[in-house]
Amino acid sequence: MTxxxxxxxxxxxxAAKSVFLKKGYAGTTARDIAEAASMNIALTNYYFRSKEKLFFEIFRDLFSYYCKNTLKIFEKPISIREKLIELIEEDFQMMKKEPSLVLFLMTEIHRDPERLLPELSRFKELLHVTLSNQIEEEIIKGRMRNISVEHLMPLIMGSLQFVFVGKNMNMKMYNASEDEFNTFAENHKNLIISMITEYLFIPETVN
Amino acid sequence: MTxxxxxxxxxxxxAAKSVFLKKGYAGTTARDIAEAASMNIALTNYYFRSKEKLFFEIFRDLFSYYCKNTLKIFEKPISIREKLIELIEEDFQMMKKEPSLVLFLMTEIHRDPERLLPELSRFKELLHVTLSNQIEEEIIKGRMRNISVEHLMPLIMGSLQFVFVGKNMNMKMYNASEDEFNTFAENHKNLIISMITEYLFIPETVN
DNA sequence: ACATATTTTAAACATTTGTTTAAAATGTTT
DNA sequence: AAACATTTTAAACAAATGTTTAAAATATGT
Known part of the structure; x- marks a missing residue:
């Protein structure tokens, strides 16, 4: 978006966003940011008052960016199966674009959950509204395994996102280039779609 | 081990280990460590020469702790199915004991993979020796889905570890206590065992 | 008991940190 | 062009950082 x-x-x-994503809050200095932006040191405080305020602003942006797609998909008038597949596909694209995002969010939240997630319960409720009822219906109809949203979400997100959380480790381990890693991640995504759908959804018995 | x-x-x-696990390398000061150990500031450098050297030592310990159990299980003379289940159970216990471990390792490796993982390929090879052949056999015999170790490991580790990587977020989201989280994590572990085994292993056709 | 080596301490060190200042440069309005 | 507001700059600030010093305390060996 330049x-x-x-x-x-x-x-x-x-500039701050890219540095924070790479080095985290504690690992980033005001001078790192200024240099990355090719601007004078004082300007960060002139515009954002403090490093912390700038960080909060960026964190909030990134966190809602992370959630927004998910909610948008869940609000669509489509089947659970379609929702989950779309979720995985969207998530994959997002992480391809911003591979450090999930690790960044997790690290910072781990550091200070109270400060960074004051209104998380709203997200939880939206998840429930847009998904819980629909899942329950499917389960009652015998078309889906009995599973709660609380387990479903980390199950899906986890298997997919973990590959990106450990991106640098994986690349190091397999001497992989950026392209090779992306191919690997794409295959992994398809594997997960296959596993999730085959496990979750009970095939209709033909009488 | 006190x-x-x-x-x-x-x-x-x-003391340094517990502080590093909680705050990461960049977020930890020499005075944090000294205070956590109830010792004089100068002693850290007296015994370990520098904060960085102390960190490397701790990182190496934690990383091999993380790998050791896995390799030990894979070397056992048991079936793939048993290996995977044991792996998940062991991993779960490890993370229950040290919930910050995985996020810590991932964060620090992300920051500086070259420095921190100079000999990772050895681990990769051990993984292959102890698992690849065995998997290939199962696949040929038609008892297991066609899947490579490269995909199998992140598939298993990811779904399980992600719950702990996002522990603080999950606890915040569901207003969960430590005990409630552990119960949740245990249920999740069982779900993963069920999903992994049911997906991976092809039931013997009764003729 | 003495001499020696090891451990611990308080204080200081030079850098780096986030932030502020006050002047200079630039833009805007009349 | 003059007056004003905004933006940018170099320099400095106090506080925090990792590290070192040199003396004190303790332990060890003879």
Whole structure:
């Protein structure tokens, strides 16, 4: 999203985002940000008042970016099966674009959950509204295994996202290039779609 | 492993380990460590020469702790099915004991894979020796789905470990206590065992 | 008991940290 | 062009950082 003309404020925020994603809050210095933005040190505080305020702003952006797609899919008027497949596909694309995102979010939340997630329960409720009832219906109809949303979500997200959380480790372990890793991740995604759907959904018995 | 009498060196290392696990390398100060160990600031450098050297030592310990159990299980003369189930059970116990471990390792490796994983390929080879052939046999015999170790491992580890990587987020989201989280994690583990085995292994056709 | 080596301490060290200042440069309005 | 507001700059700030020092305390060997 690099515009032709970008305000200094935007330039700093963009740069800060990329540095925070790479090094985390504690590992990032004000001078790192200034250098990445090619701007004077003082400007970060001029526009954002403090490193912490800038971080909060970026964290909030990234976290809602992370959630938004998921909710949008869940609100669609499609079947559970389609929702889950779309979720995995969307999630995969997101992580391909921003491979550090999930690890970043997890690390920072681990550091200070209270401060960073003051309104998380709203997300939980939206998940329930858009998914729980639909799942229950499927289960009652005998078309799906008995599983709760609380387990379903980490089951899906976990298997897929973990590959990206450990991206650098995997690349190191298999001497893989960026392209090779992406191919690997794509295959893994397809494997997960196959496993999840085959495990969750009970094939209709032909009488 | 708190002994009755613990040398200063051990006390510092123990304390440093717990602080590093919680706050990561960049988020930990020399004074944090000294305070956690109830020791003088200068002793860290007296025994370990630098914060970085102490960190490397602890990282190496934790990483081999993380790998050791896995390899030990894979070397056992048991079936693939048994190996995978034991792996999940062991892994679960490990994370119950040290919930921050995986996120810590992933974060630090992400930060600097070259420095921290100089000899990772050895682990990869051991994985192959102890597992690849056995899997191939099963696949040829038609008792197992066609899947490579490269995909199998993250598939298993991911779904299970992700719950602990996002522990604080999950606890916050569901207002869960430590005990409630552990119950949840245990149920999740069982779900994963069920899913993995049912998906991977092809039931013998009764003729 | 003495001499020696090891461990612990308080204090200081030079850098790096996030942040502020006050002046300079630039943009905007009339 | 003059007056004003906004943006950018170099320099400095206090506080925090990892590390070192040199003396004190303790342990060890003879």
């Amino acid at each position: 515009c032709i003309t970008q305000s200094s404020e935007e330039k700093i925020k963009e | 002994c009755i009498t613990q040398s200063s060196e051990e006390k510092i290392k123990e």
